[in-house]
Amino acid sequence: MHHEFSILNLLHFLDDYLCASVGQAVANRQLAILLRAFSYLGVPLAPAKVEGPSRTLTxxxxxxDCEKMEARLPDDKLADIKRLLTAAGINPTLSQRELESLLGSSPSLQESSRYQQPHYRISLTTECQEDIQWWLRLLEQWNGKSFFLFPDWTPSPDLELFTDASGTLGWGAFNSGRWLQGTWSPEQLAHSIEWKELYALVTAYCTWGKEWRQLRITMHCDNKAVVDCIRSGTSKSPPVMTLIRGLFFVCARFNFNVTAAHIAGQSNCIADSLSCFRMEEFRRLAPAAQAQPEEAVLPFQSM
Known part of the structure; x- marks a missing residue:
């Protein structure tokens, strides 16, 4: 469409299309071109569903809403989602139709469900039930409105955010001279290094996430398994998956996006010195850092 018809900024999802333009004249021209292109290609249209050009459309x-720079759910749709999720949380055995309604309102649950024959009652998996509880917790605090995110990703060096975990001692996080640090409890010590790395990361997000509204943040991490978990949004380990849900809960609550990129361990030396409690090394590497660590908001304290 871009090369053949000069249609810019076209978003396509199944049989729905969204074309974005700057200025009324450009928007009118783009819509006219798009309609002619569909006619030429034989793409059927439902005229009653064609909207715009407009600064607010569905x-x-x-x-x-380009006036308020936000995306929001209609009140009735938000109420329907709450109703479906509440019902599924009370009775996780659903009919085929109930499951389809639930998946239609919350697509992220699709990976957790297991389809059976249409005439059977379908029992949601444990993972799916935990995803439902995630949504219910979020909807207690979210009014269905989110501001548009800034278009560019904020790289980790610009944000100066680094986290690290030691397998035996503790964890640390560093952000523009501010820092967090903690030791492992006996229960935490038994977890995998992937869990520990994610714990440090989620703690940093819980503590500072409210300052990153509308940003897209690239987090650099020296553990490839953790990078893969963040990119995919899933893990086969239930404890790790609990932290992943916590990470994306904070992102949703404070309206920012996160992705991860792998870096070599030697590039993460400040956070590494914090996680291993090598404080002289930390002061040498970060002489302008605050005198004391900030009080950490631990995962799930504010959820």
């Missing part, structure tokens, strides 16, 4: 059931 796409995939979500209201996009």
């Amino acid at each position: 796409f995939l059931g979500i209201i996009l």
Whole structure:
């Protein structure tokens, strides 16, 4: 569409299309070109569903408002989602139709469900039930509105955010001269190094996430398994998956996005010195750092 018809900024999801433009004249021209292109290609249209050009319109059931720079759910849709999730949380054995309604309102649950024959009652997996509880906790605090994110990703060096975990001692996080640090309890010590690395990361996000509203943040990490978990949003380990849900809960609550990139361990030396309690080395590497660590908001304290 871009090369053949000069249609820019076209978003396509199944049989729904969204074309974004700057200025009324450009928007009118883009819409006219798009309609002619569909006619030429034989793409059927539902004229009653064609919206715009407008600074506020509905796409995939979500209201996009360029005046307020926010995306929001209609009140009735938000109420329906709460009702479906509450019902599924009370009785996790659903009919095929109930499951389809639930998945239609919360697509992230699709990976956790297991389809059976249509005439059977379907029992949601443990993972799916935990995802439902995640949504219910979020909807207690979220009004269905999110501001548009800034278009560019904020790289970790610009943000100066680094986290690290030691397998036997503790964890640390460093952010523009501010820092966090903690030791492992006997229960935490038994967890895998992936869990510990994620714990440090989620703690940093719980503590500082409210300052990153509308940003897209690239987090650099020296543990490839953790990077893969963040990129995929899933893990086969239930304890790790609990932390992943916590990480994305904070992202959703404070309206920012996160991705991860792998870096070599020697590039993460400040956070490494904190996690191993090598304080003289930390002061040498970060002489302008605050005198004392900040009080950490531990995972799930504010959820």
